[in-house]
Amino acid sequence: MASVERGLQVLTAYGVPTLLLALTLWAWWAWPTEFGSSEAALQRVPVRAMFTEPGRSVDSVLPGLRQRNPVEALDTQLSEQPLWLWLEVPAALRERGGVLDFPSRHATALQCWDAQTLQPLGAIDRTSAAASGRGALRPSRAGFALQVDPWPADVVCQARFSGPARLVVQAGSADAIEALQRRFDRHAGWLDGGLLMLALFTLVAGLINRDRNDLIFAAWLIINQRMAALSAGWDYQWLGFLWPPESLPLVRKLTLALYGTATVVLFRSLFAADLERTATLRPVRWVLAACVPVLLAALALPYRFFLPVIWIASAAGALALGYALGVILLRTRSRVAMWYAAAMGVALLSNVYEVVAAALGLKALLGAINSVTAALASSLLASLALAEQFRLEHEQRLALQAELQHTYDFLPIGLFTLDLQGRLLSANPALQHMLQRPLEPERHTWNELFPQADWQALAHEEPGRTIEFETRLSTADAGSRRFLVRAARAGDKIEGTLQDITDKVQAHEHLQFLADHDPLTRVLNRRGIEACLSRGLQRLRRGKPLAVAYLDLDRFKLINDLYGHPAGDAVLQQVCERIQEPLASTMYVGRVGGDEFLLVMLDTPLHRAETVCRDVLQALTRAPYAVGERAFQVRGSIGLVEVAAGANAKDVVAAADRACRQAKRAPSSGLVVYEHGARAFQEHEAEMRLVERLAAGRDIDGLFLEMQPIVALRRPQQSLNFEVLLRMRDENGQRVPIDRLLRAAEHAGCMGTIDRWVLRTTLQWLSQQREQLPCVQFVCLNLSGASLNDERFMHDAYALLQQHADAAARLCLEITESVALHDTGNTRRFIDRVRQLGARVALDDFGAGYTSFSYLKDLPADMLKIDGSFIVNMNRHPANVAIVEAIVTLAQNLGMKTIAEWAEDRETVETLAEIGVDYVQGWALSRPVAPEQILRSRSGADFIADAQLHAYLNTQPPDDEFDRVDWVLGRPSSGPTSRSG
Structure with missing residues (x-):
């Protein structure tokens, strides 16, 4: 069954389009059209032509017209003066009836009279309300048609043109003209339908994908459709609706100017990176800058003066873009550039040919079908260029997705996605390794892995804001681990990262410990004990008692001198263990010198502190200190002071140090106690005043x-x-x-x-x-x-x-x-x-x-x-x-x-x-x-x-x-x- 499905998919995706393309090419090559060879049935009618100044009457120009030699075609050379025509009606037209066809898309008005009687035959003017024609004149394809019954022997007409017009008059049957009109309408439908549908599709895709290139290309397609309509002669209508006749000249000028602007903008957008790499951005910017005055000229200049401006600008722009495109093709071999070059080549050749034909008076070789083909071909080729660009971007996205997936799989930081109910939607291998368990999507919840309080923090976070917090997790192998969670709510999902910071936290805690503790003895260092003393002085202001003791080991230096510092360090570690034995939870010991210690006893009255100090001295001498095969006896002296309100830390430590020195000198139990009113405090205060002095x-x-x-x-x-x-x-x-x-x-x-x-x-x-x-x-x-x-x-x-x-x-x-x-x-x-x-x-x-x-x-x-x-x-x-x-x-x-x-x-x-x-x-x-x-x-x-x-x-x-x-x-x-x- 699966192979059948794959076969049908291949047939639908590749077989049917290929068959239709082959059938279309074969029909185009071998099958007859429903319109037959209508153009072959038309007969060229020679005309005598003469330009005159405006305001001349028909009877005043007849003598001059009779002296003109008949010609089959006439170029107006951009002249907008009235052009008078004398036509001898072919005998076949007089005998069997038919139509005189004036197929010029640049003709703006036509009036005809019977040359013998000067009886008006009809009039039509595309710049006025008479755009639909009066009498025997009516619009026909891109030009006009005159049908009279019966036909006079000669017809005199006055025509007005705008742009590079080439006048040709043809005679044929009404059926032939009607067939040409149907083919004209069919081609217009092809062009409008094809390009506008393509533009609409591209516009919708651009809006959905928010892709600027799509939007620019959609605009270019619409303007390209207007250019093709202008070239083919049906630009007077838009989706079957006629433009107001008086606005047609401005619409045509803007169409020409906007086509050049959109082409350059599309080129700049498609090849932005290539222009930077090939250093060809500067000429393209010059062309973009030139588009502004061209647009202003389209608004300000008459049509016949604007045309030379647009021709010159188009030629210069084509050279600049051609140079940049050529450099890109040579250096990058980009298929996007190739398709775009083909599209621009078709469009430029079609436009350049028209300019050359109008300027040199060459006979047009491209008819309406070729105008439609050129527009559709250039649009199709440009679409292929854009599609190639999309393909390259798609491949880049796939490569980036593969790289991202690789990074996702091998990133040492855990990545996860949750839904709003806390279900785990995805988890990378690093996360599973951190948690030491396999995680299947939608089968685990956050609360199964981490404390519920963490989920409350995640669930209540506002969308778009990033939340960061630390959490703990106990694992079977590694014990308690610390993790840093960073997460943000994106739509209906929560995206986040999980980082194992156990080592970092332990290192930070160790550094914090070392900041306040002595690394050898593990008791507080000077900084740590001073912080405890500051805390005790603050509590003293609130009425809590405070006692501070200074302990100095007697003749400890001999151990270092005689047995080395390792032995002394081992003894110091044992000493600190014994010192801490009698201390309560509100009592702290800190090492402030090689063999000197400070004891801070918070919330401790003096009599209780004195008892603790005697216990410390007894603990020090309780038993020898064994280090290897040696044993050492260590004694100490303690100076204990009762801290009075208002004292500062420096004076308190100095007083305790003095009491300690007195204890070392006195033949006593090794303890000297100063109450807060003792003379030693007064002497110390006097000494401090003397120091300041x-x-x-x-x-x-x-x-x-x-x-x-x-x-x-x-x-x-x-x-x-x-x-x-x-x-x-x-x-x-x-x-x-x-x-x-x-x-x-x-x-x-x-x-x-x-x-x-x-x-x-x-x-x-x-x-x-x-x-x-x-x-x-x-x-x-x-x-x-x-x-x-x-x-x-x-x-x-x-x-x-x-x-x-x-x-x-x-x-x-x-x-x-x-x-x-x-x-x-x-x-x-x-x-x-x-x-x-x-x-x-x-x-x-x-x-x-x-x-x-x-x-x-x-x-x-x-x-x-x-x-x-x-x-x-x-x-x-x-x-x-x-x-x-x-x-x-x-x-x-x-x-x-x-x-x-x-x-x-x-x-x-x-x-x-x-x-x-x-x-x-x-x-x-x-x-x-x-x-x-x-x-x-x-x-x-x-x-x-x-x-x-x-x-x-x-x-x-x-x-x-x-x-x-x-x-x-x-x-x-x-x-x-x-x-x-």
Whole structure:
């Protein structure tokens, strides 16, 4: 059955049209027509013709007409003057009767008279109401026909023409003329019916498909039909309705102008891409631009003046289009161009022939049937060109559809189509792979695959708008997956895409986690814990309690130094696990340093927070931390603060840090608690105000100097030595604790400014008081580590030492051991430069570090100031006495002098004297004093208030070697400022 159906389809689609075409060609070639050979039965009638000016009467032109020679054909040469004709009626016409035929489509009016009696025979005028004729004259095909009974011997006629007319008069029987009229009407019907039906079909197709090419071609077909009617002589009617006679000249001019315009527009539209590729668009645009003045000429110029314009424009346009078409044919071999060339060739040859025939007076070779054939052939060929264009576009669409289908099948993004009831109409393989299940059209619904809430969002979306949302789906193999849905309602369907964004979401969540968490310990980082603290401060304003704790692991650095960072990292991870064990859900821990943590406890009163902190400390020491085969003990210190309303995050963290440092120093349980009214908060607030004051960049008011004597243990009456100490008063005249000042200066970044002030003030004072200080051997002045690393300060310090060379010789700049050992190379260069400038250098706090002795040989200092922690209560700790004695012996062997600070009692001073210390500084000898008191004293012995100590020092034997050393008078020196005391 299927083969029968295919056979019938082939027969209907291909067999019947082929048979009809073959039958038509055979009939055209071999069969006789129903009209017979009517034209052969017509007889040419010679005429005498003469043009005259308008207004001449018939009797006035007869003498001139009789003198004219008879001719069988006459060209008017576009003349619109009246043309008078004298015809001798053929004998056969007088005997048997018949019709005189005037077959000229350019004839606009005709009047005839009996040449003997001048009796009017009839009149007809296509430009007036007499278009249907009066008397014996009537319209016939494209011209007129005169039928008189009985016929006179001669007939005189006056004719008027418009356009390139060629006058021929024929005589024949009424039957022959009637047959020609029927054939004329049949040809007109063919032309009108064929072209208009084709145009109507193309117009409807163009409107349905919204194809501009179809619409342009439909317009061209209609104008082509009017051109053919104009050529064949039946353009005076439209679908059987006669045009108003007075409008015919304008209609003809517009037909000619619009035909050229439509032809160029159709050409431009069909070959838009080819014109761009072959660079022939410019001449076509020139022709399009020329169409505008031609249309205006059609409206403005008389017919006989318009015709030369249209001829010239047609010739130029044909050359331009022919050139462009030829280039396209040569370069692209386009079949569309071939068909279009054939169509335009038929139309152009037909029109050019008519122009040439009219201009040169050639006899027309194409009759009405050929005009119809030319119009139909050009239209058919143009239709084939358009059909070829449609075929190419169809093939391109198929290729694009195949490519789209390939993309649809292999696109990694899921594509789907739903109806408005949620049924799945289509799904590409990627979607099925994402969902891990086969999907058949119309057998699955959205709610079977995804949550129902998602369908509600899709179903209620407005048409034309795109909706986007994320959804989840649990699969058997991959677990929970995240998808991004984008969909839009198009008519009665919902088109959408599904993209698996699980990896993207997980990566985004991981990045978000890393933004707020420490990647090693997985607890909050500084940014995350600060956000929690900000949230807690906001809740504090609403009356919720807030506690913050600062945790520092004790001596954790040793684990990294001795066993490496991997071991330290493993311990840190276990530490964080233990820290979080006692924490409630409203408590957060964040890592803010290598071994430092911040605990933010929201909505937690102080007593509860204190309990949690003790639990944390117990958890830290509960058991050793196992890393491989090793186990480590880790302890911690916590500073806990109760946050008061109005506090800011920075101050809260600073207060907790201070409490933590206090907890590390205090021999307690490792926990220090500050209530919101504690003195530590007040001190911190004062320190912050001082920081703001120092950071303002203005001159620092309230600074002044004090001096603490340094007494020689041999011959104290012969020297007056001291250390310069920095002091400050606030705006109320109260003394600012020195530790607060130094912390604030370091925080504000102005240690260099303060040290520069101390150095300048000390040098100026020593220079001014040189004569009053004859016994001064050295003046100690302490430099901060920040200043020693400040290139600008160092430059200024060297300049000050050079400027006050006399005072620099008495100056001894103190460098703390930690600063000296931080960069021994830089320290060595500093010592060498200072000694070149006349000053001396002392290593302060010597012995506090475990690397002091190993580096001492690389630092050529002049003096050692033994760390006070060995001096205080040294008699209670024999080990300290032994350490100090070792330092003294080492210094003596290296040629250095020693100073012991923090000597608080007479017994300590006596012990220091016995073990060979050179100088002593401390409250046992003198507290810091004003510079004026230094000026009133002759030696360091003047400051000793203890009579027993004074007597003891007077009994000490002199050190001859010490007395001999010219070191006492100074060496090159330079240095920053003093802060100690």
